[in-house]
Amino acid sequence: MFGILFLEQLFVTYVCIYVRCVMSEAMAIAASLYNNPRFNSESEIRIRNNKLRRQKIVRRQYMLISAIVFVVMFVAVFNIFSFKASAQSDSYVPEYKYYKTITIHSGDSLWKLASSEYNEDHYKNIESYISEICKINSLDSDTILYAGESLVIPYYSCDYK
Template structure:
């Protein structure tokens, strides 16, 4: 009986209340005024929402674990580990004397290790950096320190 009175009150109020008042009133739905079936429907709705939320979280965790496993497997397969036939090369520095008519380009071309430098310019840049000189500042009789690589450990 009480539910019916509330229902008719809401129907009558709908004609009297504005849309804003109806929206405000709908925020204050009280479970005391719901019937058993309405309460069961409401609780089932909440339960279904929790189940869906739990399923989404579980799905997200499974996807994250699969991605982590894939990244781990790929990173171990494409590792930078040395192979069995790898022989290490050690970097050393030697000194040479610039001869008459020698250019830094000639010296670099004769001594470059292509497995460690992409271009002759890179090697020349390192020689200039080590000796604190510019390319145009070398003269016959100057001593230059040049890097070289060897598989022999000294």
């Protein structure tokens, strides 16, 4: 009698350990308390194992799709920024801004000097160029220039000096 009781207890313990691996905690407790063969039958165990297997497959597919979406987004962002970075044409030649000193001669005016050195690629209009010359030399736009004075004026060149 003691041997049968021991074997029965051993079987219940083994089933509980096995069931805890594949069942939820609540189902395992219910199965161990009532020792109901419905919870421990082969078909129920197979159904629970299949459910777990399907859950693992769905989780794996979700992770795979997430990884693919991440890689596609990364490649798209990388391509967008790499195209933006190389937006210059192959024929682009940089121009550098330099300053030179000129001497005022008799009859020269600020407008006359500005119109000879004005570059429309770098200034909106000749007034903005004259404004920059005045700012560099601390002049007002209506200042009278005298022969022999020196002015610093900006100019652009493709040569790097």
